[in-house]
Amino acid sequence: MSDTEHRQRDRERDGGRHHGARIRAAMRAAGQGAVLSVLSLVVSLFLFIVAVVSIALATVGIGLYTTPWVLGLVRAHAAHRRRLARDWYGVAIRSGYPPEQPARAGLAGNPVRTLDLLRSPATWRDLEWLLLDATAGFCLAVLPLGLLADGLFGILLAVGLWEPISDATGSYWYAFVPVDSQATANLAALLGLLWIGLALRFGPTLVRTHFTTTRLLLGISVKQALTRRVEHLTETRHDALDTSAAELRRIERDLHDGAQARLVAMGMNLGTVEALIARDPEQARKLVAELRENSAETLNELRDLVRGIHPPVLAERGLGDAVRALALRLPMPVETEVSLPGRFAAPVESAAYFAAGEALTNAAKHSGAQRIWLEAGYRAGDRMLRITVTDDGRGGADPRGGTGLAGIERRLGAFDGILAVSSPAGGPTVVTMEIPCDPAG
Amino acid sequence: MRVVLAEDLFLLRDGLVRLLRAHGFEIAAAVESGPELAEALTRLRPDVAVVDVRLPPSFSDEGLQVALRARRERPGLPVLVLSQHVEQLYARELLADGSGGVGYLLKDRVFDAEQFVDAVRRVAGGGTAMDPQVIQQLLARHTGGSPLERLTPRELEVLELMAQGRSNAAIAARLVVTERAIAKHTSNIFTKLGLPPSDDDNRRVLAVLAYLGRR
Numbered sequence: 242m243s244d245t246e247h248r249q250r251d252r253e254r255d256g257g258r259h260h261g262a263r264i265r266a267a268m269r270a271a272g273q274g275a276v277l278s279v280l281s282l283v284v285s286l287f288l289f290i291v292a293v294v295s296i297a298l299a300t301v302g303i304g305l306y307t308t309p310w311v312l313g314l315v316r317a318h319a320a321h322r323r324r325l326a327r328d329w330y331g332v333a334i335r336s337g338y339p340p341e342q343p344a345r346a347g348l349a350g351n352p353v354r355t356l357d358l359l360r361s362p363a364t365w366r367d368l369e370w371l372l373l374d375a376t377a378g379f380c381l382a383v384l385p386l387g388l389l390a391d392g393l394f395g396i397l398l399a400v401g402l403w404e405p406i407s408d409a410t411g412s413y414w415y416a417f418v419p420v421d422s423q424a425t426a427n428l429a430a431l432l433g434l435l436w437i438g439l440a441l442r443f444g445p446t447l448v449r450t451h452f453t454t455t456r457l458l459l460g461i462s463v464k465q466a467l468t469r470r471v472e473h474l475t476e477t478r479h480d481a482l483d484t485s486a487a488e489l490r491r492i493e494r495d496l497h498d499g500a501q502a503r504l505v506a507m508g509m510n511l512g513t514v515e516a517l518i519a520r521d522p523e524q525a526r527k528l529v530a531e532l533r534e535n536s537a538e539t540l541n542e543l544r545d546l547v548r549g550i551h552p553p554v555l556a557e558r559g560l561g562d563a564v565r566a567l568a569l570r571l572p573m574p575v576e577t578e579v580s581l582p583g584r585f586a587a588p589v590e591s592a593a594y595f596a597a598g599e600a601l602t603n604a605a606k607h608s609g610a611q612r613i614w615l616e617a618g619y620r621a622g623d624r625m626l627r628i629t630v631t632d633d634g635r636g637g638a639d640p641r642g643g644t645g646l647a648g649i650e651r652r653l654g655a656f657d658g659i660l661a662v663s664s665p666a667g668g669p670t671v672v673t674m675e676i677p678c679d680p681a682g
Numbered sequence: 683m684r685v686v687l688a689e690d691l692f693l694l695r696d697g698l699v700r701l702l703r704a705h706g707f708e709i710a711a712a713v714e715s716g717p718e719l720a721e722a723l724t725r726l727r728p729d730v731a732v733v734d735v736r737l738p739p740s741f742s743d744e745g746l747q748v749a750l751r752a753r754r755e756r757p758g759l760p761v762l763v764l765s766q767h768v769e770q771l772y773a774r775e776l777l778a779d780g781s782g783g784v785g786y787l788l789k790d791r792v793f794d795a796e797q798f799v800d801a802v803r804r805v806a807g808g809g810t811a812m813d814p815q816v817i818q819q820l821l822a823r824h825t826g827g828s829p830l831e832r833l834t835p836r837e838l839e840v841l842e843l844m845a846q847g848r849s850n851a852a853i854a855a856r857l858v859v860t861e862r863a864i865a866k867h868t869s870n871i872f873t874k875l876g877l878p879p880s881d882d883d884n885r886r887v888l889a890v891l892a893y894l895g896r897r
Contacts, residue, residue: 537790544767553767557736557743562771569770572822 263441270385270444273329277382277451280322281374288315289371296359305352312358315367319459322374326452334452334460338363370458381451388440395433399426481655484648488550495546503539507532555594559584561617564597564628568615571605575613582619582680585626589678592656593617593628596649600630600672603645608634608670619680626676636668649674683806684710686728688719688745689764690738694789698732701792705799716744723752723759730806734789735765735772746772758783762805765789770895773816777891782884785811785847801847809884810847812891817845820894832874840867845890849883 288311295311298304316338326332338361358364395415398406403426406413413420415429461469510532517525547553555563561579568575584590597615604613610632617628638646639662650660658676685707689695692714699712711722716737723731731752737745749761762785763776776784785805791813792798801811821842824830833841843853850868854861868886872879875893880886 533793537793540788540790548767553736553765554769554771556741558771566769566771569823570819574823 267385267389267441267444270448271389271440272386273448274382274385274444274451277325277448278379278386280318281378281382284318285371285378286375288318289368289375292368292371299355299359305355309351309354309358312364312367315371319367319370322455323459326455330449330452332449332452332456334456335466336459336461366458370455373458374455377454378451381447381454384447385440385444388436388444392433392436392438392440395429395431395436398433399423399430403429477651477654477657480651484651484655492546492550495542499542499546500539503535503542507535507539510535551591552594555590560590560593563590563594564615564617567594567598567601568613571601571613573605573611573613575601575615577615577617579615579617580619581617581626582621584681585678586681589626589656589676592652592658593626593674593676596653596658596660596674597628597630599645599649600628600674603638603672604630604632604634604670608632608636608638608668610634610668610670624677624679626678628674630672632668632670634668634670635666636664636670637666638662638664638670638672646672683730683803684708684726684728685802686710686719686722686726686731687712687733688714688716688722688731688737688748689734690714690736691734694734698792701795701798702732702802705795707802715739716748719745720748720752723748724755727756730760730762730802732762732764732802735763743772746775750775753779753781753784757781758808760805760808761785762787762802762811764792768813768815770816770819773812774895777810777888777895780888780892782810782888783808786816787811787813788815800852804847809849810887810891812846814842814846817842817894820845820891824894829875833871837867837871837874840864841871841890844868844871844887845894847887 292308292311292315295304295307299308320336323334323336326334394402398415398420403413403420403423407421416432418425418429418432420426420429510528514525514528514532517528552563552566554566558566559581561581565577565579568577585593597617601613601615604610612633614631615628616631617626619626646660646662653660653674653676656676656678658674661673661675662670663673664670683706685702687695687698687702687709689698689712695712695714699709702709710726710728711718713719713722714737716739719731719733719737722728731749733745733749735743735746737748746763749763753759753761757779758781760783761776763772764787765772766789768786768788773786776786783805785801787798787801791801805811821830821838830838830841839857840853843856848856850861850864854864857864869879871877871890872886875890877889877893880889
């Protein structure tokens with residue numbers, strides 16, 4: 242076989258593969274469209290009606306209790322659609338719900354939640370989307386399958402189906418073609434072929450369009466996202482500045498009242514020793530011993546202060562060994578599992594270290610735990626440094642109750658890090674800290 | 683006795699040189715960085731090395747790492763590590779090879795020249811010198827159902843001093859009792875903790891430290 246023949250065959254095979262891919266894509270789009278049309282016409286419409294009724298009933302009271310539940314379903318439905326958009330067509334739809342306000346748990350908190358939800362623009366946009374989804378969204382979704390089915394029907398008419406149908410109904414309209422003879426039936430078949438052609442050509446595009454219109458209402462715009470980001474940055478920057486200013490004040494006070502005062506006292510005593518050394522050597526020796534004790538205490542104080550500013554192990558060994566050393570300092574066994582790819586930027590290491598320290602101290606002091614587990618790891622995939630502290634204590638830790646956990650949250654916030662606490666009554670308590678970052682060097 | 687000293691701060695290095703000379707040590711070398719220390723340890727083969735944990739050029743735990751490496755090459759090379767802070771983590775690493783001849787002390791311990799010099803001699807002789815803070819941290823971890831709770835307060839005191847690396851004679855002097863009384867305490871301690879009795883001071887200390895570090 243010559244080269245030309247080879248190439249010829251390749252081209253034919255390519256062409257065949259191309260057609261095959263197109264048909265498969267159209268069939269897939271038809272299937273996806275079928276799923277979406279049920280979701281949009283049945284589920285969205287149903288949820289829209291229920292939500293509107295529930296909100297209307299809020300004026301007479303019942304709605305105040307049902308609305309959070311109904312809107313929860315709406316959000317779940319919307320989240321499902323976002324997921325489909327991403328999984329099927331890679332259309333990213335950012336959800337833009339405001340962070341949940343802490344509210345009383347249980348049924349009693351529901352009226353408060355309802356009012357919060359009704360004030361949120363995101364709620365109203367969800368409802369608009371339900372309506373759009375049940376109309377335009379449904380049309381876009383149903384077309385890929387509808388065109389294929391209707392086109393097939395047109396061809397069947399030409400094959401012979403036209404006779405019994407026109408016999409039964411007198412005149413039958415296929416789109417704009419009155420089918421009453423083989424000739425008009427052939428015309429219908431031609432039109433059917435056109436429908437099928439359209440479905441093959443535009444099926445996936447239609448489903449994609451369904452998702453992009455969904456994004457119009459369900460997603461937040463780049464501008465909105467940026468606005469949120471700026472708000473978040475402003476807030477965390479203020480927090481970070483406040484925290485570091487408070488830290489500096491604390492260090493200043495500690496030095497002023499501690500080491501500085503002690504050194505002054507030691508200087509004075511040295512003067513006394515100088516005066517006494519000839520006259521009363523015994524008394525002078527006593528003072529010198531006292532001075533030595535004092536200087537040791539000063540060092541201890543400075544050591545604690547240094548540990549609070551930047552722990553020496555952290556400087557010498559990095560985060561992994563620093564949290565190991567931290568675990569060894571606790572008066573109970575702590576199982577540590579550390580797998581980190583090396584060092585991180587100093588501020589990140591410091592924030593993570595103090596966060597882990599606070600979590601460990603809390604577990605040791607307040608939980609009544611017998612055992613504590615600490616895990617520190619880094620996932621390169623999403624650039625996430627994660628530290629988990631678990632204890633088998635009594636649980637019930639409230640991240641908003643103590644200042645400690647709130648402090649960690651602020652500290653991590655400056656690095657876009659987050660703190661999650663799971664602490665059901667009876668335990669166990671799991672504190673998870675995550676900071677997005679890259680290993681340094 | 684020949685000493686190699688590694689300390690990057692001039693004032694402290696100078697002070698240590700003077701102190702050790704005053705107590706009859708010969709300073710083979712007084713260096714100020716990790717690489718210099720490594721070189722001096724292989725070239726001069728001192729009787730004991732006194733090393734600051736943090737050394738240039740990296741200002742990480744370079745001194746400790748150099749010392750550990752030197753001990754791998756020459757097992758039992760006596761090393762006394764000094765630091766501004768003590769960490770159990772470092773103490774464990776120093777003790778890990780189980781061959782003794784290690785010390786780990788806060789720099790403040792130099793204030794008490796007699797005790798410090800005693801610690802250097804002990805380490806040079808293959809013994810150990812662990813900082814009281816390390817031992818206290820180790821003891822603090824043994825709470826709730828530990829066999830340590832069966833020890834009398836006096837025995838705990840003896841255990842603490844023994845874990846620091848002191849001999850029976852030194853403990854007896856410290857607690858102002860006879861050496862025989864201390865020997866009785868130590869044998870009680872060993873029975874209560876289920877450790878094999880040993881007449882060898884150094885091996886005894888290592889066994890106690892291993893026991894304390896177990897949890």
